[in-house]
Amino acid sequence: MENMVNIFLFGKKYSVPENLTIMTAMEYAGYQLVRGCGCRNGFCGACATIYRIKGERELKACLACQTKVEDNMYIATLPFFPLVKQVYDMETIKPTEAVMMQLYPEIYACVGCNACTKACTQGLNVMQYIAYAQRGDFEKCAEESFDCVMCGVCSSRCPAGISHPQVAMLARRINGKYLAPGCDHLENRVKEIKDGSFNELIEALMQKPVEELKELYNTREIEK
Amino acid sequence: MYSEKFQKSLAAVEAAREKNIALEPERMTAKQKEDLLAAYHPDYKADQFEVLKIGPNKGEKVPTELAEMLQAHSRISADSVDLSNPDYETDVLIIGGGGAGSSAAIEAHEAGADVMIVTKLRIGDANTMMAEGGIQAADKPNDSPAIHFVDAFGGGHFAAKRELLSKLVCDAPEAIQWLSNLGVEFDKDADGTMITTHGGGTSRKRMHAAKDYSGAEIMRTLRDEVLNRNIPVIDFTAAIELIMDENGNAAGAVLMNMETKELLVAKAKTVIIATGGAGRMHYQGFPTSNHYGATADGLVLGYRAGAKLLYAETLQYHPTGAAFPEQIFGALVTEKVRSLGAKLVNKNGEVFMHPLETRDVTAASVIRECSDRGNGIDTGNGFGVWLDTPMIEKIGGEGTIMKRIPAMWRMFDKYGIDIRKEPILIYPTLHYQNGGLDITPDCMTTNIKNLFVAGEAVGGIHGKNRLMGNSLLDIIVFGRSAGKSAAKAAKDTTVGELTLKHIEKFENEIKEAGIETSAVSPKLLPNYTKQNNI
Numbered sequence A: 001m002e003n004m005v006n007i008f009l010f011g012k013k014y015s016v017p018e019n020l021t022i023m024t025a026m027e028y029a030g031y032q033l034v035r036g037c038g039c040r041n042g043f044c045g046a047c048a049t050i051y052r053i054k055g056e057r058e059l060k061a062c063l064a065c066q067t068k069v070e071d072n073m074y075i076a077t078l079p080f081f082p083l084v085k086q087v088y089d090m091e092t093i094k095p096t097e098a099v100m101m102q103l104y105p106e107i108y109a110c111v112g113c114n115a116c117t118k119a120c121t122q123g124l125n126v127m128q129y130i131a132y133a134q135r136g137d138f139e140k141c142a143e144e145s146f147d148c149v150m151c152g153v154c155s156s157r158c159p160a161g162i163s164h165p166q167v168a169m170l171a172r173r174i175n176g177k178y179l180a181p182g183c184d185h186l187e188n189r190v191k192e193i194k195d196g197s198f199n200e201l202i203e204a205l206m207q208k209p210v211e212e213l214k215e216l217y218n219t220r221e222i223e224k
Numbered sequence B: 001m002y003s004e005k006f007q008k009s010l011a012a013v014e015a016a017r018e019k020n021i022a023l024e025p026e027r028m029t030a031k032q033k034e035d036l037l038a039a040y041h042p043d044y045k046a047d048q049f050e051v052l053k054i055g056p057n058k059g060e061k062v063p064t065e066l067a068e069m070l071q072a073h074s075r076i077s078a079d080s081v082d083l084s085n086p087d088y089e090t091d092v093l094i095i096g097g098g099g100a101g102s103s104a105a106i107e108a109h110e111a112g113a114d115v116m117i118v119t120k121l122r123i124g125d126a127n128t129m130m131a132e133g134g135i136q137a138a139d140k141p142n143d144s145p146a147i148h149f150v151d152a153f154g155g156g157h158f159a160a161k162r163e164l165l166s167k168l169v170c171d172a173p174e175a176i177q178w179l180s181n182l183g184v185e186f187d188k189d190a191d192g193t194m195i196t197t198h199g200g201g202t203s204r205k206r207m208h209a210a211k212d213y214s215g216a217e218i219m220r221t222l223r224d225e226v227l228n229r230n231i232p233v234i235d236f237t238a239a240i241e242l243i244m245d246e247n248g249n250a251a252g253a254v255l256m257n258m259e260t261k262e263l264l265v266a267k268a269k270t271v272i273i274a275t276g277g278a279g280r281m282h283y284q285g286f287p288t289s290n291h292y293g294a295t296a297d298g299l300v301l302g303y304r305a306g307a308k309l310l311y312a313e314t315l316q317y318h319p320t321g322a323a324f325p326e327q328i329f330g331a332l333v334t335e336k337v338r339s340l341g342a343k344l345v346n347k348n349g350e351v352f353m354h355p356l357e358t359r360d361v362t363a364a365s366v367i368r369e370c371s372d373r374g375n376g377i378d379t380g381n382g383f384g385v386w387l388d389t390p391m392i393e394k395i396g397g398e399g400t401i402m403k404r405i406p407a408m409w410r411m412f413d414k415y416g417i418d419i420r421k422e423p424i425l426i427y428p429t430l431h432y433q434n435g436g437l438d439i440t441p442d443c444m445t446t447n448i449k450n451l452f453v454a455g456e457a458v459g460g461i462h463g464k465n466r467l468m469g470n471s472l473l474d475i476i477v478f479g480r481s482a483g484k485s486a487a488k489a490a491k492d493t494t495v496g497e498l499t500l501k502h503i504e505k506f507e508n509e510i511k512e513a514g515i516e517t518s519a520v521s522p523k524l525l526p527n528y529t530k531q532n533n534i
C-alpha cells in the first residue's frame, strides 16, 4: 500500500500518495487541470505555486510539476500573475541604459529586499540581474537570468512592483541582437544560397534515383 | 536513493561496472536490426494499428488511438453553431501558439495581414518550449545544404518529400539569421563563430544551441515578438472544428473557451494549423516527453475537413525516457548521456547492446530486454533498464557530469538520485509525431485551398523518422513560409458563405461505414484524474 500524506488544496484537505508532485496530486484529487499546466516538466512556468507547511512561518514558492507533496502542505496555485510587458520595436531600439529607464523605470525603485531571489523557482539571483539591468549591463543580466521560465513568482513578492522576467527578456533580446558578436560564416552562407551557389547540387539530389541516394548516404564521410 | 527492492540489481551493476566500461559491445548487423525492429519496435506492432474506414486516407493504417480520434464524432453538430455573426474576423487565423504558429504570425503580420492566434493553453505552453538539444543548419564552411539533405533523407528512411526537404535545408541558414536578428542568444565563440555539435545521424557538426534551453530561448523570443507587434493572442481557446466556405475553401474555425466551454466563431480568409504533436495520445500506453496539449488535434481538424495525412503511422519513441521515479516518468533523458559514455545495462549487470545505435533500434532493444528476455527492472510503474551514468565520471573524469549535463543531474537530484554515483532507470518514451498533414512547399494542404499547415502537424518533411535538430528548424522554416503564403493568399481571397456541412458529411460516412463509437474529437487534453487512473 502506498504511503499517504495530507495536503490542503486551497484549504481543503485531501489524502494523496506521498510520491506525487503537487501537479499529479491535484489530478489524483480529481482536478482536471486546464490552467496552471503546460509542459509538465519545468520549462514553461505555467504552474507557479505557493505553499506553506503547517506550523512553519515561511511561505514558499515552487513549480507544481517539479515539486513533491509533503505532509501538511497548504497549497495555492498562482496560474496567472499580472505582469507588465512593455512593447518595443527591436529594429529601432538602442542598446543603451536609457532603454530600461524608458520602458521599465520601476526597476530603479528596487529596495534591495531580496524577496525575489528568495522566491525564485529556478534558484536564480533575481535581485542581482535587476541590478545589472539598472546599470545597463545587458550581457550580465542576460547571463544571470538565462534559466528564467517566466513563472512570475518573483514579481508576486516584489514591493516595488517590478516585472522581473519581462525586464530580463528585454535584456536578453538586446544582448542577442546587438551585443553578441556577429557571425561571418552565417552571413556568407545565406548570401551563397541567395546567389544560387547550391542550386545545381540540390537539383541533382532532387532527380537522383533512390538507390543512388542510398549509396551516397551509406558511404558519406562523417566529420570527427 | 533507491529503495531496498533495487539494491540487489544495483549491486550487480556496480560489481560489473569496471568490466562494462572496458567492454566494446558489438554493433548489430543490418539483418539483426531489421529483425529486432520488426519484432519489438512499436511502429511494427500490427495489432496496435487500425485501418481507416473513412476519410481521405481510407484503407491506410494508423495507431489505434489516432484512428479512434480520426473517426470520432464532432464535438458539435453542423446546425448547432450560428455562423452568421462571427465573434472574430481576420485575414489569417493561426491555430496553435507554439514555435510554428508564432513564426507564422510574425511573418504574416510583416506582410501586412491582419493576424490572430488562438491557442489551447497559453502561447508558449508547447513542445517548442521543451527542446533542449538544438537546431540544425548547414552554415559552416565544411558543410552545405546538399550534405544536410543527404543526412536527413537517409535518416528519414528515404521517404521524405524531396521538395519539402530541399526547402528545409536551403532555408536553414536564413532561419538561424532571422532568429539571431530577433535576439535569440545562440552559443557562439568570442569571434562570433557558432558553437555547433553533432546530433544523431548528422555527418557534419551543425547543431546550434542556446545552452540546454534551445527551444525555450527560441520560444520566449518569438512570443515576445508576437506581443510587441500587438498580434491578438486568444489563449485557453481551442479550435474544435474548421469552418469552410461554400466554395470548399478553409474559412475559419469554431473555437471553444477551455474554461467556460463557450463556443465562438472565427472567420478568416486563410487558416494555418500549427497545433504540434501527439505525445499525450499515449500511443500503445507509452509515457511521453511532450507538453500537456499534444493531442494530435490538428490532424483531426484537417482530416474531418477532407485534408490528407502522410506517414501518420510513424512515431518516434525516444529510447531513453525516465522510468523512475514516477514523478518524472517519461521525461526526456538526453542522448548526450550516452554520447558521453554511459552504457545500457540490464537487471543482471550485463551490457546488452551498443549504446549508440539509432533511436529506433535502441528503443526496440530496450523493449526486448524488458519483455521477452525478462531482464528489466520492476520500477513499480512498469519496467526499465539501467543507464549507467557513473561510467561518465570514470571515463571523462570527475566533474564531467556537472560540466556537460547539469540539467540531467538536477532533474534526478530533486528526487535524491545523484547520477554521478548511481545509475538511472530508463524506458522508451513517445517523443515525436513524424507524420501529419500533407502539404506543398508553400505550406498549403494538397487538397484544401487556403488551409495551411506548419510544424509538427505536417507530414513528409522528414520522411518516416526525424533527426534531432531538424524539427526546431522546420517550425521556423515552414512556420515563416506558412505565414507569408497565408498572408499572400488572403489578399486574393473573398470568403463565400460559411458552412459546417463537412461535419454532417463526415457523420454520414461514419454511419455508412458502420463505425460504432461514442468518442468525440479532437481530444484537446488528456484526463489524468484519479477516476481515470493515472
Ligand SMILES: Cc1cc2nc3c(=O)[nH]c(=O)nc-3n(C[C@H](O)[C@H](O)[C@H](O)COP(=O)(O)OP(=O)(O)OC[C@H]3O[C@@H](n4cnc5c(N)ncnc54)[C@H](O)[C@@H]3O)c2cc1C
Residues within 6 Å of the ligand: B095, B096, B097, B098, B099, B100, B101, B118, B119, B120, B121, B122, B123, B124, B125, B126, B127, B128, B129, B130, B131, B132, B133, B134, B135, B136, B214, B215, B237, B238, B239, B240, B274, B275, B276, B277, B289, B290, B291, B293, B294, B295, B297, B298, B332, B431, B432, B454, B455, B456, B457, B468, B469, B470, B471, B472, B473, B475, B522, B524
Ligand atoms: C522534450 C522535447 C525535446 C525536444 N528536443 C528537440 C531538439 O533538441 N531539437 C529539435 O529540433 N526538436 C526537438 N523536439 C521537437 C520539437 O521541439 C517540436 O517538434 C516542435 O517544437 C514542435 O513545434 P510546433 O510549433 O509544431 O508545436 P508546439 O510547439 O507543440 O505548439 C503547438 C501549440 O498548439 C496548441 N494547440 C494544440 N491543439 C490545439 C487546438 N486544438 N487549438 C488551439 N491550439 C492548439 C498547443 O497547445 C501548442 O501550444 C523536442 C520535443 C520535446 C517534446
Ligand code: SF4
Residues within 6 Å of the ligand: A119, A120, A121, A122, A123, A124, A126, A147, A148, A149, A150, A151, A152, A153, A154, A155, A164, A165
Ligand atoms: S526569475 Fe522570476 S519569473 Fe524567472 S524563474 Fe525566477 S521566479 Fe520565475
Ligand code: SF4
Residues within 6 Å of the ligand: A109, A110, A111, A112, A113, A114, A115, A116, A117, A126, A127, A130, A157, A158, A159, A160, A161, A162
Ligand atoms: S523583490 Fe523587488 S524590491 Fe525586493 S530586491 Fe527584488 S526587485 Fe528589489
Ligand code: FES
Residues within 6 Å of the ligand: A036, A037, A038, A039, A040, A041, A042, A043, A044, A045, A046, A047, A063, A064, A065, A066, A149
Ligand atoms: S508545467 Fe511547465 S513548468 Fe510546470
